Amino acid sequence: MIESRKLNDPILIAAWPGMGQVAVTACYYLISKLKMEFRAEYLASELFDVDHVSVESGLVQPFRYPKNQVFSWHDPDEKHDLLIFIGEAQPPHGRYDFCRKLINYAQREGVRTIYTFAAMATPSELSDDSRVVGAATTNDTLHL
Numbered sequence: 394m395i396e397s398r399k400l401n402d403p404i405l406i407a408a409w410p411g412m413g414q415v416a417v418t419a420c421y422y423l424i425s426k427l428k429m430e431f432r433a434e435y436l437a438s439e440l441f442d443v444d445h446v447s448v449e450s451g452l453v454q455p456f457r458y459p460k461n462q463v464f465s466w467h468d469p470d471e472k473h474d475l476l477i478f479i480g481e482a483q484p485p486h487g488r489y490d491f492c493r494k495l496i497n498y499a500q501r502e503g504v505r506t507i508y509t510f511a512a513m514a515t516p517s518e519l520s521d522d523s524r525v526v527g528a529a530t531t532n533d534t535l536h537l
Contacts, residue, residue, distance in 0.1 A: 402472070403503055405477075408478070429465060464477045
């Protein structure tokens with residue numbers, strides 16, 4: 394990854410495509426709303442196989458591996474900068490190593506807190522209140 398400006402006590406949000414594209418859409422919304430800057434591309438071509446080809450006018454087009462990009466936002470109040478990682482596809486294998494490399498990158502950037510976005514199917518009616526469901530690695534962060 395290409396490094397750029399030092400971050401101030403950054404928080405990382407990570408998202409991959411999933412049910413209804415909820416996680417990725419939420420992250421793209423934040424990137425747009427906060428006018429975040431592209432920071433780095435996380436290369437992981439060794440984790441993806443060619444599973445399809447595109448054909449245009451009878452010619453097979455070069456395969457494009459899914460992008461994994463990091464965006465940054467600098468908090469004007471200098472409390473917590475923000476990094477957002479978006480993967481275009483979930484790797485079919487090597488997920489643990491992929492996540493370990495991402496966590497190592499985050500630690501080098503000074504990240505101490507990571508949130509992941511995802512959707513969870515639950516029975517509900519349109520009139521029901523919205524809710525957020527979470528899981529944590531410590532009791533302290535469970536109740537944030």
